[in-house]
Amino acid sequence: MPAEHARIPARSADAGATAPTQGVLVVNLGTPAAPTAAAVRRYLAEFLSDRRVVQVPRLLWWPLLHAVILPLRSPRVAKKYALVWMDEGSPLAVHTRRLAAAIGERLPGVPVAHAMRYGGPSIADALRELQAQGCARVLVLPLYPQYSTTTTASVADVLEHIGRDGTDAPALRMVEQYATDPGVVDALAASVRAHWQVHGRGERLLMSFHGIPQRLVDEGDPYSAQCHATAEALAAALGLGHGQWLVTFQSRFGREQWLQPATDATLRVLAGAGVGHVDVVCPGFPADCLETLEEIALQNAEIFRAAGGQALSYIPSLNDAPAHADALAALAQRELDAWR
Numbered sequence: 001m002p003a004e005h006a007r008i009p010a011r012s013a014d015a016g017a018t019a020p021t022q023g024v025l026v027v028n029l030g031t032p033a034a035p036t037a038a039a040v041r042r043y044l045a046e047f048l049s050d051r052r053v054v055q056v057p058r059l060l061w062w063p064l065l066h067a068v069i070l071p072l073r074s075p076r077v078a079k080k081y082a083l084v085w086m087d088e089g090s091p092l093a094v095h096t097r098r099l100a101a102a103i104g105e106r107l108p109g110v111p112v113a114h115a116m117r118y119g120g121p122s123i124a125d126a127l128r129e130l131q132a133q134g135c136a137r138v139l140v141l142p143l144y145p146q147y148s149t150t151t152t153a154s155v156a157d158v159l160e161h162i163g164r165d166g167t168d169a170p171a172l173r174m175v176e177q178y179a180t181d182p183g184v185v186d187a188l189a190a191s192v193r194a195h196w197q198v199h200g201r202g203e204r205l206l207m208s209f210h211g212i213p214q215r216l217v218d219e220g221d222p223y224s225a226q227c228h229a230t231a232e233a234l235a236a237a238l239g240l241g242h243g244q245w246l247v248t249f250q251s252r253f254g255r256e257q258w259l260q261p262a263t264d265a266t267l268r269v270l271a272g273a274g275v276g277h278v279d280v281v282c283p284g285f286p287a288d289c290l291e292t293l294e295e296i297a298l299q300n301a302e303i304f305r306a307a308g309g310q311a312l313s314y315i316p317s318l319n320d321a322p323a324h325a326d327a328l329a330a331l332a333q334r335e336l337d338a339w340r
C-alpha cells in the first residue's frame with residue numbers, strides 16, 4: 001500500500017524544466033534538551049500548548065498548565081528522563097539523528113535532515129538548511145507510522161504555516177502514514193524473531209501503542225484503526241495465531257477515557273491469569289524514547305512482576321537498524337520518484 005501524502009502549497013513551487021533537487025526531512029516529536037526540571041518544563045510547555053494535543057479551552061487550560069501541571073509534572077518527569085538519558089542526549093533525539101543519517105546514506109545525492117515538532121532542531125530551520133543545499137522540493141517524513149490528528153496533523157500545521165507565511169520555502173509533501181508498509185513490517189518481524197532467538201519466546205506478544213483520547217477516535221481520528229492494522233500485519237508476518245498476541249495502549253495523560261485496553265492494566269490481568277513471561281514490542285515508536293525505555297522496560301516490567309509475573313521482556317524499537325533505514329529510505333525514494 002503506497003504511503004498517502006498531502007500536498008502543502010509553497011510559494012516557491014518550481015516551474016523550471018530541469019529536475020529540481022529533492023530532499024528529505026525526517027521529523028519526530030521532540031524531547032527535552034536535558035534531564036532537568038527546567039528543560040522538561042520548557043519542553044512540556046510547548047508540547048502541551050499545542051491545540052492538537054490538548055483541546056481544553058485556553059482560558060481554562062493556560063492557568064491549569066502553568067500553575068499546576070508544569071510545576072508538579074516537570075520535576076517528576078525529569079527524574080524519569082534521567083533514568084534513560086544517554087551520553088549523547090535524550091534517547092529520542094539520539095535515535096532520530098542516527099536514523100536520519102542512516103536514511104541519508106541510502107539516498108545518494110538526496111540531502112536528508114531531521115527536525116523536531118517541539119524544541120529543536122526546528123522544522124523551519126531544517127527546511128532552510130535543506131534549501132541552502134539546493135533543495136527545491138522536500139519530502140517530509142514524520143516518524144509516526146500511524147496517522148493521528150494529535151501528531152501527524154500537528155506537523156502538517158507547521159508545514160502549512162511555512163507554506164503560507166510568505167517566506168521563500170521549498171515545495172513540500174508529507175508522508176501521512178506508513179502503518180502497513182511491508183518493508184517496515186518485515187523489519188519489525190525480523191527484530192521480534194531475533195529477540196526470541198537470543199532471549200527465548202514469551203507466552204504472549206503484547207503490541208503496545210501510545211494512546212490518545214477515545215473522543216478523538218469517535219470524531220474520526222484514524223489512529224486506532226491504523227494501530228490495529230499495523231498489529232495485524234506484524235502478527236501475520238510472525239505467523240502468530242489468535243491468543244498469542246494482543247494490542248494495548250499506553251501513556252495515558254489526563255482524566256478522559258483513552259483508547260483501551262491499557263497496557264499496564266492488561267499486564268496485571270495477564271500476570272493474575274498465570275502468564276509468566278510476556279514480550280512487549282512498541283510498533284508505533286520508530287525510535288526508543290521515554291515512553292518505551294522508562295514506561296515499558298522499567299515501570300511496566302515492575303508492574304508485571306508486582307502482579308505475580310516473572311519477566312517482561314522489552315523488544316527495542318527499530319531505531320537505526322539497517323532494515324529500518326532500508327525500509328524508510330525505500331519508502332522515501334518511491335515518494336520522490338512519484339514527484340517528478
Ligand SMILES: C=CC1=C(C)c2cc3[nH]c(cc4nc(cc5[nH]c(cc1n2)c(C)c5CCC(=O)O)C(CCC(=O)O)=C4C)c(C)c3C=C
Pocket residue numbers: 029030031032044052053054073077090092144148150151210211212213251253284285288289290291
Ligand atoms: C505515537 C505517537 C504519539 C502519540 C499519538 C502521542 C499522543 C499524545 N501524547 C500526549 C502526552 C505526552 N506524550 C509524551 C511523550 C511522548 N509521546 C510520544 C509519542 C506520541 N504521543 C513520544 C515519542 C514521547 C516521548 C518523548 C521523549 O522525550 O522521549 C509526554 C512527555 C512525557 C510525560 O510528561 O509523560 C506527554 C505529556 C498526549 C496528551 C497525546 C494525545 C492527545
Ligand SMILES: [Fe+2]
Pocket residue numbers: 210251
Ligand atoms: Fe505522547
Ligand SMILES: [Fe+2]
Pocket residue numbers: 251252291295
Ligand atoms: Fe508516559
